[in-house]
Amino acid sequence: MKLLVNGSVREVNAPADMPLLWVLRDLLNVTGVKYGCGMAQCGACTVHLDGQAVRSCVLPVSAVAGRKVTTIEGLSPDGTHPVQQAWAEIDVVQCGYCQSGQIMSAAALLAENPAPTDGDIDVALSGNICRCGTYQRIREAVHRAAALNKRVQR
């Protein structure tokens, strides 16, 4: 099976029902995407599928053939996506384990909605659990990323 991951074509030999998460992590060694619950409850496994945020832990690999998969590793070549910049500036991370998923959810939100309200952020990011409790800074950083985005676009 051929997969398009972070801009490269990757050949994998996986059963059709194997979740994308484990294909990425265990077969392709793309480990920025994390396992947290295995049932789309925590968002740690969030990746982009054709630009949309999806939970890779419940997505059979057969469903993504020929579609564009982007993980945290492919979000920007050098960690300078506006969301990553805002995350660094606001000093969001603690343990860091959930942050790949948080950032992917935030980036997908901003791609659709360049100026999200607190309510929009609630809807887009409440599927991403952070046990360190970085939520307040996540919210702040999403707003900050929106502002950085605006500046880039002008």
Next chain:
Amino acid sequence: MSPLSRREVLRSSLVSGAGLFIAFHIPSKARAAEAAAPKKPPPDPNAFVRVAPDGSVTVLLAHSEMGQGIWTGLAMMVAEELDCDWSQMRVEHAPAAPVYAHPAFGIQMTGGSTTTWSEFERYRTVGAMARDMLVRAAAARWRTDPKKLQTAGGFVTDGRRKLSYGQLAQAAQALSPPRSVALKDKSEWKILGKPTRRLDTPEKINGKAQFGIDVQFDGLRTALVARSPVFGGTVKSFDAAKAKAVPGVEQVVQVPSGVAVVAANFWSAKLGRDALRIDWSEGPGASVDSSALLQGYRAMAKGSGGAVAAKKGDADVALLAAKKRVEAEYDVPYLAHATMEPMNCTVKLEGNRCEIWAGTQFQGMDQMTAAKIAGVPPEHVTIHTMFLGGGFGRRATPTSDFVSEAVHVAKAAGVPVKVVWTREDDTQGGYYRPLFLHRIEVGVDGDGAPVAWRHGIVGQSILAGTPFEKMMVKDGIDATSVEGVTDSPYLESVGSRRITLHSPRNPVTVLWWRSVGNTHTAFAMESMIDELAWSAGRDPVEYRAGLLKASPRHLRALKLAAEKAGWGDSPPKGRARGVAVHESFGSIVAQVAEVSVDPDKSIRVHKVTCAVDCGTAINPLGIEAQVQGAIAYGLSAVLYSELTLKNGRVEQSNFHDYRVLRLDDMPTVSVHIVESDAKMGGIGEPATAPISAAVANAVYALTRQRLRSLPLRLA
């Protein structure tokens, strides 16, 4: 790399001129509170900081970074004394070795909110030692008196010329380390005390940070273990035929904790485990029922007996004589830590060596335990501490549960394995915050002040049955069961008091959970104090202030939180405020929570105003993060989380039924750090403790319903 070989590398780096490293002796000075800790092993010089010819300064972290920010905080200590530029700083987890033993506990570990204060002297000292050697190297080069030289931004200068630390590293390594160094006065600090961003951010926002679960190497297999459905159960027999038929499954092996399926990857191991058929010998664990336990605890608390944890006067007589009596029971359920990264551990056994990769808080214990299982000397057990995807106490088990199990699996399978727990394994696998019940009876005088206090505490001991029992359980009292009650400043002024403790045993494994005993003692104490205030018709802040006259730090934090929260003003319509103040881990935290209740009776926490006195503040930005995070962690337990057991089985399994706080539940938390010269305390845990009572007290103010069970549920 083993500790030994790392030392060899360091030694060879001396010879090859790779830079300067500082040998350091553990300071004998430890906090008074840790006087009971075992005698320190004789100092074994080792590396804590390396200055390389490229100018980078690498700090070796004796503790584990699990989100709490010591990766940054300890580097700040070195950078301050070394006078180097912040951009030069690098950090690595140290290997497991005696030289990295916790300065207060005598064993390598991270916990108890102790890293910053316990390493304050050691890490500043190594920074100062390195600086001294670099200065002397420059003085030799310029044939001048070291006293005439200054340092700043990673350079030594005589005012005219300057040399970078990188240029001096090689020459400095030939010098003998200073016998003593003077540390900077607080007034001279340029880095310490200043809000400083984390050093581990870049790798944690680009997916490159390596957690235990990310370990990969050629030949590594993934294993999942089927464990008993009830605590303490053992395998009677099993049928692995179907499991072995799953593509990718290579071996099925029995280990003490259950049956391990060893496969090419997680998914195959999981499908294989699902296909296993196991007949369990369940034993007494099968009868554990959490609601029956709670009933039993209530009866125990009401009856006489129990170990006396603290006593003054005759509480029974004083209660009878008191004008009025207020009594209440408070209870809290079992809780899983639910770290985002489920437990996992990678083990490779080769010859007489054991190599371990894990996110652990307890390298010292893990090394000894793994050595016994692998049958090798402890110094042949190498531990690579990976970033921890959350710890909260779960990764510091006195039994080294998830590490020792992985060593057993690797040994039985004969191949390197990464044992990974599923979320369900993690939720149902024990090492919980124990279920606890408090029964408090208070006699008050005409002004409503407590004059008699009878307090029964019932719950499993965390330390019973562990290697720490001897040291930390005295006369039947596990200090972690009563902390926050026996040392409560409120009780100081109560003439007659008696605190008793029952520590019933059952097969459910229990452990420290962020803020440990304070998770329940702060809830009970601060709820009861609030009940007393309302019963006396007094304002809850003013009432507390009256009782805390002899505790200036509590009083200052309380007043600051109240002031910043606008305690005297009326809250927005439909909202009410509650307050709590609690000391734990040497720090005082006061919180005012502002809540409302939704039409479906769910409780919404809008704002938490928090004042903290943790003594000298090392990194205010980190303190703010820890306080916000600790409150969020506590709020999960206040609003949602609860584990129940029926027929010995845990009824919850994953985040859908073991609910935790999500972003849309997060209140706005404002953190106010009290300017304080008090002895430094901890900051990772203390803000978790009071949030339960602050919210419950606010709910009472709003609804006049006094909720005495966690999680809080309105009738």
